[in-house]
Amino acid sequence: MAENKGVLIFCETKENKLAAIATELLGCGRKLADDLGQELSAVLIGSGLAETAKEAIACGADKVYVADDAQLKNYQTDAYLAVMEKVVGQAAPQILLLGQTSIGRDLAPALAFRLKTAVALGCLELAIDPGSKKLLQTKPVYGGNALAVFVTESFPQIATVRVKTMTPLAPDPSRKGEIVNIDAALDPSAIRAKVLEKVAEKVAGIKLEDAEVVVCGGRGIGSAEGFAQLEELARLLKGAVGATRPPCDNEWVATGAQIGLTGKIVAPDLYIAIALSGSSQHMSGCSGSKTIVAINKDPEANIFREARFGLVGDWKKALPAFTEKLKDLLAG
Amino acid sequence: MNMVVCIKQVIDPEAPPASFKIDSAGNKVVPPQGVSPVIDPYAEYGVEAALKIKDAQGGKITAVSLGTNQLRDIVKKPLAMGADELILLEDEAFDGGDSWSTAYALAMAIKKIGEYDIIFCGREASDWNAGQVGSGIAEILGLPSVTLVKKVEPAGGKAKLERVTDEGYEVVEVSLPCVITVSNEIGEPRYPTIKGIMGAKKKEPVVWKPADIGVEASQIGAQGRHTKLVKLFQPVREGKCEMVEGESPEEAGANLAAKLREVKVL
Numbered sequence: 400m401a402e403n404k405g406v407l408i409f410c411e412t413k414e415n416k417l418a419a420i421a422t423e424l425l426g427c428g429r430k431l432a433d434d435l436g437q438e439l440s441a442v443l444i445g446s447g448l449a450e451t452a453k454e455a456i457a458c459g460a461d462k463v464y465v466a467d468d469a470q471l472k473n474y475q476t477d478a479y480l481a482v483m484e485k486v487v488g489q490a491a492p493q494i495l496l497l498g499q500t501s502i503g504r505d506l507a508p509a510l511a512f513r514l515k516t517a518v519a520l521g522c523l524e525l526a527i528d529p530g531s532k533k534l535l536q537t538k539p540v541y542g543g544n545a546l547a548v549f550v551t552e553s554f555p556q557i558a559t560v561r562v563k564t565m566t567p568l569a570p571d572p573s574r575k576g577e578i579v580n581i582d583a584a585l586d587p588s589a590i591r592a593k594v595l596e597k598v599a600e601k602v603a604g605i606k607l608e609d610a611e612v613v614v615c616g617g618r619g620i621g622s623a624e625g626f627a628q629l630e631e632l633a634r635l636l637k638g639a640v641g642a643t644r645p646p647c648d649n650e651w652v653a654t655g656a657q658i659g660l661t662g663k664i665v666a667p668d669l670y671i672a673i674a675l676s677g678s679s680q681h682m683s684g685c686s687g688s689k690t691i692v693a694i695n696k697d698p699e700a701n702i703f704r705e706a707r708f709g710l711v712g713d714w715k716k717a718l719p720a721f722t723e724k725l726k727d728l729l730a731g
Numbered sequence: 732m733n734m735v736v737c738i739k740q741v742i743d744p745e746a747p748p749a750s751f752k753i754d755s756a757g758n759k760v761v762p763p764q765g766v767s768p769v770i771d772p773y774a775e776y777g778v779e780a781a782l783k784i785k786d787a788q789g790g791k792i793t794a795v796s797l798g799t800n801q802l803r804d805i806v807k808k809p810l811a812m813g814a815d816e817l818i819l820l821e822d823e824a825f826d827g828g829d830s831w832s833t834a835y836a837l838a839m840a841i842k843k844i845g846e847y848d849i850i851f852c853g854r855e856a857s858d859w860n861a862g863q864v865g866s867g868i869a870e871i872l873g874l875p876s877v878t879l880v881k882k883v884e885p886a887g888g889k890a891k892l893e894r895v896t897d898e899g900y901e902v903v904e905v906s907l908p909c910v911i912t913v914s915n916e917i918g919e920p921r922y923p924t925i926k927g928i929m930g931a932k933k934k935e936p937v938v939w940k941p942a943d944i945g946v947e948a949s950q951i952g953a954q955g956r957h958t959k960l961v962k963l964f965q966p967v968r969e970g971k972c973e974m975v976e977g978e979s980p981e982e983a984g985a986n987l988a989a990k991l992r993e994v995k996v997l
Contacts, residue, residue: 476875476876476877477875500897501879501894501895501896501897502896504862504878504879505866505878505879507863508830508862508863508865508866508867509866509869509870509876511863511867512831512834512863512866512867512869512870512871513870515957516957517829517830517831517957517958518830518863519861519958520855520860520861520862520863521860521862535961538860539860540858540859540860540963541742541744541751541760541857541858541859541860542744542857542860544748544751544965545751545753545760545963545964545965545966546963546964546965546966547859547960547962547963548960548961548962548963549958549959549960549961550958550959550961551957551958551959552956552957552958552959553957591875591905591906591909592875592876592877592903592904592905592906592909593903593904593905594901594902594903595891595901595902595903595904596901596902597896597898597899597901597902598899598900598901598902599898599899600898600899600900608897636997648919654916655899660860661854661914661915668996669991669996669997678748679748679751680744690996692987692991692996693972694984694987701748703972703974704968704972705968705972706972707971707972707973708972708973708974708975708987708990708991708996709972709973709974709975710974710975710976710980710983710984710987711974711976711983712980712983712984713980716979716980716981716984717980717981717983717984717987718984719981719984720980720981720982720983720984720985720988721984721985721987721988722984722988723985724984724985724988724989725988725991725992725997728988728989728992728997729997
């Protein structure tokens with residue numbers, strides 16, 4: 400595969416529109432492709448994607464491979480893997496990027512091993528090495544205690560990228576691009592793991608990943624009642640409540656509220672961290688936040704090394720006063 | 732039901748962040764002084780998933796661990812929790828590998844074990860957080876894989892699984908044998924019982940060398956890598972936190988609200 404050229408983006412869709420991560424990857428991929436002086440392609444897999452392909456072009460793709468098939472409506476590992484194997488064979492890219500989502504982190508490693516190449520999951524930064532022209536893949540390791548830069552020795556160089564780390568281009572509907580249809584020609588018997596049902600978690604209020612303000616509590620909150628106070632602040636700020644691992648394990652909050660390496664990744668404008676120490680595992684889920692504000696009784700807590708504003712004190716006393724004062728300020 | 736669980740000995744991820752040190756010349760992590768290594772916590776969820784099945788319908792659990800300097804008291808933990816056998820892939824030739832070399836060696840060991848219905852792995856390991864060895868083993872052995880699983884119910888040559896997704900979860904039916912990577916939602920791993928610990932003390936692990944599983948030195952460890960680690964470093968913390976104070980915590984709370992308003996964060 401000496402002829403590998405170009406950057407290929409696996410674009411996830413949501414109700415047949417590009418998912419946010421897909422536009423972020425196209426933005427990042429455009430830059431990498433321009434640095435290499437090569438083409439940026441996108442691949443769309445699903446059902447009813449004619450308009451989505453145009454969207455991908457508007458967001459930066461020069462070429463879009465479309466596998467449009469009713470059987471591909473929902474993600475299933477074996478089916479998507481077969482299609483991707485075909486598309487990569489045809490496109491022969493140097494670089495293939497996917498999102499670090501429940502789809503990307505499943506599909507990327509399986510595909511890498513099938514293609515006898517390697518992958519780095521959950522990258523925060525991607526760049527072209529000026530000398531070797533290889534892809535430098537930077538990702539957190541050791542639970543966020545360190546960052547590692549990897550280079551893949553074979554093609555395609557595959558990476559998944561964390562959500563909200565890359566910037567999308569402003570969509571330009573006048574951009575021109577080519578659409579290539581891929582005949583999926585799926586053999587239903589090749590699907591060994593079948594998705595029987597998809598269950599969406601009910602979210603009251605704003606989704607954690609979409610919230611502009613996140614109020615996050617740690618072990619120090621101590622109870623479900625404590626989290627009710629965080630809820631009150633979140634409602635006031637039209638935000639969402641998150642948690643570190645211990646409150647989830649103790650069932651003070653739903654598992655879905657967990658932020659960190661094993662939970663959700665958020666990057667809100669404002670992150671209010673209450674009674675949490677700021678372990679690396681947790682911080683790797685929120686370090687992209689614009690402003691971190693911390694309330695903790697331990698002045699030595701790691702969270703104060705990450706925060707922009709801090710308050711050393713008992714949250715049980717400080718938080719009600721903080722919330723009351725904000726109510727006044729926001730009303731006035 | 733024959734089950735294999737891939738485990739690993741790692742530096743304790745719960746060790747204080749201040750004890751974490753890198754030897755930047757060697758691109759290596761320096762094991763912290765006085766902190767004992769542990770079984771990778773992610774892999775323990777794999778052990779727990781297998782034990783839940785053994786509880787419900789019986790079966791045999793074989794734990795496999797790859798590495799060098801594996802402390803017996805540490806790597807025997809799955810036995811103490813209730814696993815039946817422990818196989819160690821232990822040789823310097825296995826050292827310095829990446830996900831490729833590791834998945835390859837584990838796959839060849841599992842092939843040698845021969846009888847397996849489900850292979851469990853953690854969703855990733857707490858050291859390199861690569862998150863791909865499970866999928867890799869599946870591809871190498873030509874098996875289906877399901878990742879991020881929080882519930883497993885095997886029945887009649889198949890298993891019904893719940894897989895965690897960004898939106899919630901999905902119900903997946905997979906043919907056996909298969910590879911499953913387990914997510915923490917499966918439930919807290921059990922503590923070993925005294926009886927389990929005593930039993931594990933008496934049981935010696937089986938040690939396999941590369942030749943035992945029919946692999947060449949060029950396919951494993953540092954020589955079998957498909958990736959190069961260019962640099963390993965600790966991110967610099969900016970540490971410019973502005974502390975807001977008050978006569979009492981209540982006053983400090985109100986002052987903090989005023990401060991955020993003043994700097995237009997809110």
